[in-house]
Amino acid sequence: MQIFHTISEMRAWSNAEKLAGRRIAFVPTMGALHEGHLSLLREGRMRGDRLVLSIYVNPTQFAPAEDLAKYPRDLEGDLAKARAEGTDAVFVPNDAMMYPERFQTYVTVEEVTKSLCGASRPKHFRGVSTVVAKLFNIVQPDTAIFGEKDFQQLVVIRRMVLDLNMPVDIVGCPIVREPDGLAMSSRNKYLSAEERAAALSLNRSLIEAGRMIESGEKRADSILARVRSFIEDEGKGLMRIDYASIVDAETLRDLAQIKQPALLALAAFAGKTRLIDNRCFR
Numbered sequence: 001m002q003i004f005h006t007i008s009e010m011r012a013w014s015n016a017e018k019l020a021g022r023r024i025a026f027v028p029t030m031g032a033l034h035e036g037h038l039s040l041l042r043e044g045r046m047r048g049d050r051l052v053l054s055i056y057v058n059p060t061q062f063a064p065a066e067d068l069a070k071y072p073r074d075l076e077g078d079l080a081k082a083r084a085e086g087t088d089a090v091f092v093p094n095d096a097m098m099y100p101e102r103f104q105t106y107v108t109v110e111e112v113t114k115s116l117c118g119a120s121r122p123k124h125f126r127g128v129s130t131v132v133a134k135l136f137n138i139v140q141p142d143t144a145i146f147g148e149k150d151f152q153q154l155v156v157i158r159r160m161v162l163d164l165n166m167p168v169d170i171v172g173c174p175i176v177r178e179p180d181g182l183a184m185s186s187r188n189k190y191l192s193a194e195e196r197a198a199a200l201s202l203n204r205s206l207i208e209a210g211r212m213i214e215s216g217e218k219r220a221d222s223i224l225a226r227v228r229s230f231i232e233d234e235g236k237g238l239m240r241i242d243y244a245s246i247v248d249a250e251t252l253r254d255l256a257q258i259k260q261p262a263l264l265a266l267a268a269f270a271g272k273t274r275l276i277d278n279r280c281f282r
């Protein structure tokens, strides 16, 4: 497995692979790899002749009061996991090369970044789309794999690739959960035992909403009222809901009535840790 710490090394390797006619599959991450990330690597392994992973905690997608400084980092552990999944190359850039002095060019995806996480994290998606565009320019993948855990991010990236004619196939993979249902996240490391137990209310509320929808409930407001009271009760007062929304899974616009594909998306704080989860009804 090759490990590249510079843009020029990464680009030279990709150029050579492409000249040899090989397809590159790419999985961008912020590291602290867990089974969710590994599922993306496995998907990528099947979709490309060469598999590239990037590990970069991107400062422009964090607001000043967020957890950039304490975001979990474990490069050695990540490299061992990547190697075990058959990764061919790992790109590990630093801030100075990604955002050199006088950096001033950003990619802004407009409409689909306004709701859900975009409403509570105003510059977050500008940071995400900018860094992903840069990574695509450097790695030059044929395919890039993202998790549905960050459903809005996947919609934003698909929009950017269409709008800017980037020659990259975007593939979405299902949410990987812990055995008890908690969606895997690098941020789960921050949770105390009580907060972790309370956080199970998120997935359980999604299951409860699924039951309501399967039994014919169409009104988004009744489903959301049930989801909110479920998280409040099962979360034993430890969860603070940021949003609970039912939106069209393509436009991310609010739905008053369930019309598939619909997305039920949640964000909530367990203590200081912001967690997200979702379920798509197709």
Ligand code: AMP
Pocket: 028, 029, 030, 031, 035, 036, 037, 039, 040, 145, 146, 147, 148, 149, 150, 173, 174, 175, 176, 177, 183, 184, 185, 186
């Ligand atoms: P991150 O390192 O958190 O930026 O995530 C990198 C990629 O892994 C993104 O495409 C995420 O959506 C994806 N991902 C994170 N957690 C999960 C999960 N539990 N299941 C599936 N994909 C995930």
